[in-house]
Amino acid sequence: MKRVVVIGLSVVVVCGGGAFVAYRAIQNANTPPTPISAEDFGRIASGDLYAPDPDSDALKEAGVKAYQARKLKESRQGGKPDDLDWIVVKKKSPGGDGFPPANFPPGSNPSPGSNKAVAKQMLSGAGFGADQWGCLESLWQKESGWNERAMNRYSGAYGIPQSLPGSKMASAGGDWQTNAATQIKWGLGYIKGRYGTPCAAWGHSQASGWY
Known part of the structure; x- marks a missing residue:
């Protein structure tokens, strides 16, 4: 029955993909982040926050398909879809789990490079070596283009690490909807808790299309 629901949902999502309106991103990574303390990282990684979630995994799989x-379909019609055309950029961040939709801070300029710099700074604090950077960069480039406003038009995953639902990132901070550093902090914890390393997460993504 669950398989039927997931397949049905994927059809609905495909047909209703236009309901998400695409906008160009305004990045929000101008403030240098503070390093992740051992206590803070332990709080984020505690509990069952990053354990496999069958429902979310099924949605991710359906979204990829x-x-x-x-x-x-587009290739057969002579089109050539962009690698990130499964991503839409939200004008207002989504809510969920008691969080109302939030406006992004005005006056910011798009800067995926700034978000990458934030993540590179936080990498060692999350317990990863510099050798893991290339995998993380590739993983989140594929997932979101390093855009904290990115939403998957098929699954609804949100943010730089494409949390599903986005409100899971609230465990890393109440500003998860708009703050790239908070999203990155959660994403690093998710990778460590579920896959061990960014390269392991990237390997899973390469094999299955999601992580």
Whole structure:
């Protein structure tokens, strides 16, 4: 029954993908982050926050299949979809789990490079070596283009690490909707808790299309 629901949901999402309106991102990584303390990281990584979630995993899988079906259809029609066309950029961040939708701070300029710099600073504090940077950079480039406003038009995953739902990132901070550093902090904890390393997460993403 769950398989039928997931397949049905993927069809609905594919057909309703246009309901998400695409906007260009305004990045929010101008403030240098503070390093992750051992206590802070332990709080984020505690509990069962990063354990496999069958429902979320099924949605991710359905989203990948829906995207692949769309890509195949467009290629047959002579189109060439962009690598990130499964991502839409939100004008207002989504809510969830008691969080109302939030406006992004005005006056910021798009800067994926700034978000990468934040993540590179936080990498060692999360317990990862410099050798893991290339995998993390590739993983989140594929997932979101390093855009804290990115939402997957098929699954609804949100933010730089594409949390599903986005409100899971509240465990790293109440400003998860708009703060790139908070999203990165949660994403590093998720990777460590579920996959061990960014390279292991990237390997899973390469094999299955999601992580």
